[in-house]
Amino acid sequence: MRIRTSNGKGDINQIPEPTLRRLPGYLSFFKSLKINNVEFVSSGQIAANFKMDSTLVTKDLSYTGIKGRTKIGYNVNLLIDTIIQFLDFNSQEKAFLFGVGNLGRALIKYQGLKSYGLHIVAGFDIDPAVVNNVLNDVKIHPIDEFRDLSRKMNVRLGIITTPDAKAQEIADLMVAWGIKAIWNFTPQSIKVPDNIIVENTSVYSDLAVILNRLNNQ
């Protein structure tokens, strides 16, 4: 699911975004290999699993700094550790989530995100029916507590799962109170200063691709 977002880059040897996006998929595959007690895996085997070119796998993995062994392949445990390290998936980045509705609740309840580096530490909503609830140890606060909690907790990442129409006002609030990166699940494009990182997750883009493939080929 991906929409290329502009990002300031000073680093000339930066990892290509397509590579970055493929790494979590590799990781998931390697974890399942580990469960099946597979010790080594070659770029060819990885490529076959994802129906892609093996040289692309090699190139992708080389960005993480991992070394394979000729005629043997890559050590699965090492692959897992290296990718987790490379992607900061053990960083437990703290995040605030705004809009604890259907999707917001699913994200908060989903424990899997923790092993991919994300720790949602608080939710915010305007609906009295959800405010002050606790889901999975995550407390839901009224919006006006954001300011104080932001100061206290030093959170850099904010997630928007409010209705589309509220996305911009929440984004403005986030910027005002020190959020550095915004993960936007609404289809609405939000406007923020250049130094703020924005990542849009658009299931609609995926849907567009699926319908196009179903109907036009």
Place this chain on the structure above:
Amino acid sequence: MRIRTSNGKGDINQIPEPTLRRLPGYLSFFKSLKINNVEFVSSGQIAANFKMDSTLVTKDLSYTGIKGRTKIGYNVNLLIDTIIQFLDFNSQEKAFLFGVGNLGRALIKYQGLKSYGLHIVAGFDIDPAVVNNVLNDVKIHPIDEFRDLSRKMNVRLGIITTPDAKAQEIADLMVAWGIKAIWNFTPQSIKVPDNIIVENTSVYSDLAVILNRLNNQ
């Protein structure tokens, strides 16, 4: 400018996937313009909203066949209608959803998907606590009713929101009973015959990008 209507496999003028993925974002923007009674919009204004190059906007829109007016821009209503038509977002493609947990429930309950061409017509689960429930007019069935319902309803699209470890077995079942396209929300890569369309929605890829931007620039 050439109108590109057919996107068959052999067609030289097939729409690039990046373009396809951007169209729903444009659509959302145009809808908000319509709400604000904006009648015309130029590629420059669109580009400014998304912080992108205006020629790319022009190119993207040209694939849908829409014509702009020099010095005026594009008609907003026409843009909306044309993109919806182009993306088959009024097709109400029927879909089965497997695994009515946190995420599956959110998708079923989310009415917004209807205006993006998707109509989830039934859910399937193994948990007795959810089987036979009805969410938003969508009934949850036990897995073993899939075969009969599949025959009856002629559904082409299947959604996987089960736990990761079950993704492959559900995919196999789908293929066996005639599903043509699979939308996979698990990080697990699934193996299916070449003629089956697979779209993976990976929030982990988005997360990888966010953490990379936060920590490495």
Place this chain on the structure above:
DNA sequence: CATATGTTGTTAATAAAATAACAATATTGA
């Protein structure tokens, strides 16, 4: 021990996408 072979990892070639350049032209306003 020596040779054949599978695999990595690098460099070169190709393909795809984004950006730039620019020509055509409809609209505005003097």
Place this chain on the structure above:
DNA sequence: TCAATATTGTTATTTTATTAACAACATATG
């Protein structure tokens, strides 16, 4: 009416990503 100009839409160029080619080499095998 006519020149100035904003905007589309095409073609060319540049950039980025993928695929191909191949050299290096560790391992297995005879």
